[in-house]
């Protein structure tokens with residue numbers, strides 16, 4: 001399993017024909033500032049500091065477009081988003097979420113997706129979208145509790 005450290009960000013380079021809108025860049029910047037999950041309304045709140053007229057649909061459209069490109073991950077269990085830490089946007093990540101501090105880490109584990117597909121494939125089920133979220137306690141919070 002390949003573990004990506006929280007400080008590794010991709011360079012944001014993308015297809016010249018698919019330049020992100022200004023809002024995509026701003027929404028991504030808000031998410032990248034945080035090591036934890038951020039709700040769409042929290043993103044909206046931060047962007048409204050600079051542009052009070054921004055409407056919720058603008059933020060949702062940007063989040064959906066960024067999620068489609070794999071640049072952000074939607075945390076289904078929290079109805080929130082995190083910026084992708086990996087360069088390999090085509091792979092569904094495994095996300096660990098610390099329930100104490102909210103820190104989210106991303107792991108690439110294609111073998112996990114493959115194993116799940118093998119299991120569900122036995123009944124003829126074909127998965128089109130994969131979300132794997134693990135809730136628990138990060139090492140910092142674990143050490144704080146045990147020390």
Ligand SMILES: [Zn+2]
Pocket residue numbers: 098099100101102103137138139140141142
């Ligand atoms: Zn923690």
